[in-house]
Amino acid sequence: MQVRPPEVSITNYRPGDEASYVIEIYNGEDESRTYAIEYRVSERRRPGYDAPPANAGQWVIMNPATVNIGPKQVGSTTVTLRIPVGTTVDVSQWEFRVYVVEVTGAAFEVEIGTRWLVRMA
Numbered sequence: 001m002q003v004r005p006p007e008v009s010i011t012n013y014r015p016g017d018e019a020s021y022v023i024e025i026y027n028g029e030d031e032s033r034t035y036a037i038e039y040r041v042s043e044r045r046r047p048g049y050d051a052p053p054a055n056a057g058q059w060v061i062m063n064p065a066t067v068n069i070g071p072k073q074v075g076s077t078t079v080t081l082r083i084p085v086g087t088t089v090d091v092s093q094w095e096f097r098v099y100v101v102e103v104t105g106a107a108f109e110v111e112i113g114t115r116w117l118v119r120m121a
Contacts, residue, residue, distance in 0.1 A: 001035070002026040003100050003112040008079075012121040016085035023114060024076050025100050027069040034104040035069065037062040037077050040097045040113070049095040049117060056096060059083045066103075081118065092120050 004024045013019060027033045039060045041051055061080045069075035079098050083089065095118070101111040 001028060001033070001100065001102060001110055001112060003114060005114060007115045007117070009117045009119075010081060011119045013081070013083075013118055014121045015083040015087040015089065018080060018082050020078050020080040022076050022078050023098065023100065024074055025067060025069060026074050027071065030071050032068060032070050032104075033102055035067045035075070036101045036103050037065050037067065037079070038099045038101060040099055042095065042097045042113070042115075045095045046115070046117060049093045050091040052094045052096045052118075053089055053091060056094070060096065060098070062098070079116075081116075089120055094118050 008021050010019045025035055039057045059082055061082060063078050067075045067077055096116050097113040098116060099111050099113045102109065
């Protein structure tokens, strides 16, 4: 499995804005695979970036959250950051991860994360 892009940078973000990015997933296997798309907080962050606000997981929307991809094919999901208008965000720079996790067909669980860097306006 390959996942692109490895990193997303969102700058000058304000509550009420919407930032959407397509995540491409390549299934390099000879059989179809199903992948779950998950929001996660990482303990390892880029210097200068804080952990996301506690409720940030509610602001990150995956559509679809599960993707079935045929053999040697590319599938995609759209990940959107949408913080409601009027929300106070107490950190100016924060980071989270979006993981693609193989949920079928593997002898062991495979997962790859993309780093999301958010800079508030």
